[in-house]
Amino acid sequence: MITAEEALAIVLRHVQPLAPQVQPLLEALDCVLAQDVVAQEDLPPFPCSAKDGFAVIARDASNPRRLIGEQTAGYVAGLRVEPGTCVRITTGAPLPPGADAVIMVEDTQEANGMVTLLRPVAPGADVRPVGQDVAKGERVLAAGTCLGPQEIGLLASLGHSSVLVYPRPRVGVLSTGNEVVEPETPPRPGQIRDSNRYALMAALRRAGAQPVSLGIAPDEEAALTAVIDEALATCDAVITSGGVSMGKLDLIKPLLARRGQVHFGLVNMKPGKPLTFATVEGKPVFALPGFPVSSLVSFELFVRPALRKMSGHRLLLRPRVPVTLAEAIRGDAGRPEFHRAVVWRENGGYKARSTGLQSSGRLLSMVGANALLVLPQQDRPFQAGETVMAILLDHPETDPDPVAATEP
């Protein structure tokens, strides 16, 4: 049985960034840029005023000066400032030829077509020179940049209404099991409602992927094969839950072994020991355990980093920080445990408490959890005041692909 670290490394070795696609600018939000962006022009493209005021010649000694016209933003008025004159100008308007400075309206007095400067003005004052914000030829964004609001704005300002990015992976999500019914269906005796598909689709959205519901499949080989084959034809990855333990009706793993390559089927961890990772025609398939907590924790530890790598991200892993236990916490004697916890900042460090009973079926153990404590297997409880490592689930990824970092 492999460790969680080994499992993650195997997953990351078998997934690669998707082929870049051109996306409309706003759709590219939170996507990773697939090419360098070099400015094809200067910004601002013309010298312009940073203030509302008057365009003047700074070293002109005359005062007051004759107001010869007005230059507002958006066009070129065709005025020229000569010694002894000035032009009324608004913020963002092009500086008229001849002028080399702007004096704020608050620093002037205007009367009878003449403007008195109440203080001296330096050459260049309140003028935004060509290329001040962006210089033509400058590489403004590097391939690999994750596009946030500021990068989206910068691209718009340079004329990009679409952009080459790594696309959001389309991920099919299938729940399996004869006992599983839709949430709106009243369960008959022996049946339970599906929760995994909804939780996983929500987790996919948060990971920036496009979830595709594949519904619920019964424990029948033909039905499972059909739905997984169809999903592989249209999706970049497939996630199933249920049907990966040791029972007679656990059909997923042999099915994946026939269709592709199973890289592992068990991981030494709690929750989530039975966890199959396969690739079929180069596409990753994650067969997650059926217990709701197990499937979500497995998603966070293995699927999310894989999807981030497929999305072109360089930072794949949530930060791991030392936390001090605020209470005694019982781990697991047999397996390393990812223990759901609430972590908070205190005195410059982090403290943690458990979310309570860690049963794999108990989604309540994840409600309010913002961290997973990484508890080595041990018999005795971890004591209040002990320090353990925690994975911060609500913090952005800060750690790079460990495989890429170590491979030659």
Place this chain on the structure above:
Amino acid sequence: MITAEEALAIVLRHVQPLAPQVQPLLEALDCVLAQDVVAQEDLPPFPCSAKDGFAVIARDASNPRRLIGEQTAGYVAGLRVEPGTCVRITTGAPLPPGADAVIMVEDTQEANGMVTLLRPVAPGADVRPVGQDVAKGERVLAAGTCLGPQEIGLLASLGHSSVLVYPRPRVGVLSTGNEVVEPETPPRPGQIRDSNRYALMAALRRAGAQPVSLGIAPDEEAALTAVIDEALATCDAVITSGGVSMGKLDLIKPLLARRGQVHFGLVNMKPGKPLTFATVEGKPVFALPGFPVSSLVSFELFVRPALRKMSGHRLLLRPRVPVTLAEAIRGDAGRPEFHRAVVWRENGGYKARSTGLQSSGRLLSMVGANALLVLPQQDRPFQAGETVMAILLDHPETDPDPVAATEP
């Protein structure tokens, strides 16, 4: 001129959570629950097996035991376990009447219709009792909870295919100015491309709001009035950018004063001093400055907290942490500055460096920035090694509404 803190308090006093709406479950991701959710049933609803194995009577002394049938998941096989017998069972299947424990298949040997138990089994072993995960009548989620994947899964498991939440605010976004053209339009002399609308719509998506593009309006009172009136009829809030300084063509503020109430028009900060906040028929209108950095920083400081309050969130503000400057940084002698910076963890604390030239037009000063340094106004530069406060822009909100916290 008011301070940024006063401006934020005024904004938060004038916005309230939107009326809750029923949303389909997956659409409610990242929304705030508007009612307590009480479990109407037990989970699991029937005692079921946690493992693949055999359902047995724990204190039955007979060994081997006769295999009388099979109970898989999803139905009730109608078998009854008597002393001397057992039933093959799969994970998640209902425990047959009579049985009180499950022994894992790995701990048994099966031959000729008889099952030998290789180790003793305790009553209740590997049986998930009724209500283990959720007890009927238990309040599983409190009003005010932000719904993540685990909460979505929990709601699905309890039969909720839709849920009452605070809706995502619909926010109209308008760029103003005769000089502004669409990104795909080649600018003529004196024109520049719109970036603010794209950056703000992206920032709205990240804030969980629904952006509605209102296009670009010229500096004409009738056109501006028409588009803002139409937006107020269909949106929960409106954001404009440009047209809020002191110039003759700055029409937004007087327009808002006629239509509603202007609460402030200037904030003592850099970037972004001219910033108008108004309410019109109870709906907030933010008239942001035209400079790209000013509008985005103003959005982060004032609009995003307001939208979070409208969305029912209790935590409105990004965390502020002390950071140590890794280099000397020049602030502003005249106004408190929100200085764009890169902050990283080091030795248990945070360090920060500037993103460079802080011109309000220079979106590059926000590229890669994950924090705003809160620099008090002062003449001399801040020194390397000095400690200042930083607002962490990529961390989830951790601080509650300061107005609600202080009001009686």
